[in-house]
Amino acid sequence: MQVTETLNEGLKRGYQITVTAAELEAKVNEKLVEAQPEIEMKGFRKGKVPMALLKKQFGQRLLGEAMQESVDGAMNAHFEETGARPAAQPDVKMTNEDWKEGDDVVVEMTYEALPDVPELDMKGVSLEKLVVKAADEDVQDALKNLAETAQEFEDKDGAADEGDQVVFDFLGKVDGEAFEGGAAEDYPLVLGSGAFIPGFEDQLKGAKAGDEKNVEVTFPTEYGAEHLAGKDAVFECKIKAVKAPKAAEIDDELAKRFGSEDLEALKAQVAERLEAEYAGASRAVMKRKLLDILDEMVSFELPPSLVEAETKQIAHQLWHEEHPEVHGHEHGEIEPTDEHKKLAERRVRLGLLLAELGRKAEVEVTDAEMTQAMMNQARQYPGQEQAFFQFVQQNPQMQQQIRAPLYEDKVVDYLFELAEVTEKEVSKDDLQKAVEALEDE
16 A cells, blocks of 8 residues: 655645555455355355355445455554544545555645644733622612512502503404314413413503403414414403402512522522622623633644635624524625634634643543533423434534533633633623623624
8 A cells, every 4th residue: 555645735735545456356355255154054054154145245345345445444544643633524535436346545745734723821811710709789670670570469450551561351252253272261461471362461551350341352373273274363351350460569478489598598508609700791891801812822724625615604603693684595606704703713723722732731621511511402402302412422523522512611711720810809790791782882
């Protein structure tokens, strides 16, 4: 077997791999000898089938396997010997397309190599960690929000308004005939909730306990029940009660409703949650600062194919953000700009840098971390968690999409430990401004 370099320009590499006919024949014979003891054929005892007959029967299939294994072996040996690492799957193709049995196999392999990433001295890197404590007023605001979510309703004198609860009986009819599922008694409807079809709740505004009124609506054309879609309907409504919302009291009873022993315990939990949110935002700010510093510290050649692919992806993503009304990909080709390419180069450079730093530091994403991340994503699909798990387990690309941000965050945490980090206590508003600054860049 012979491997000859044919291209070495920048990060582009090319090699010609020649596997001789004799090497292929030897590999086929090796496979036949290995399989012979287990092969049975009519007229012969198990393991006693002549080699010539085996070769006639299985030779062509084994020849293909031998070719693939030989080329794969040559590629793996090349990467082990040279230490080269391809930026993407190498492009491999046979150059002697008129090949026939008995000829040498000549293959051309081309790829872009990952660049040499320079060493970094993190001792000179200084970062500022913004720290925000949960203020009493922030905790109180959060408690008020909790109380609103736990609101109850109490009878009121007067007409129903937005946000009020109307308790009523109703009977729906289409063309004068009642339809299945169109009736209920003592139904509690909060006006403005959007629980009923458009136009229904608005017609109950102004209603009082004891009123009877007909609500006239038209079912949407895309309504789930085909026999009602697009039809005009009349709902005969009897108003039983009108109730105004009343936020729950902020007390021990509210705390127990949210799983806390008492109000003080709930306050502590709320403060802890708020500070966890602040810490997450602060980390995002510090991470951006770290990446900005790293981007200025290093410079190396980038694989053109990675930059091109990232540039197209950025252009496509930003185009859809500017055209949210377009959900599919039935649009023309999006021409990337110089700004898109500049951003792509930064992302590729930092991605390669973090990957190399993580590799040298032996950073790994554990199975437990992957499982936890998968569980977090699975919660987005209630009732289909098991199906989601199976989908991820059978989809390497999806696994990589989940693993990549976990790996990056672990490398970033590793770099935080190497850098000089000082804490600075700031207000919630100051942190918010810092986060907004990230979004504007």
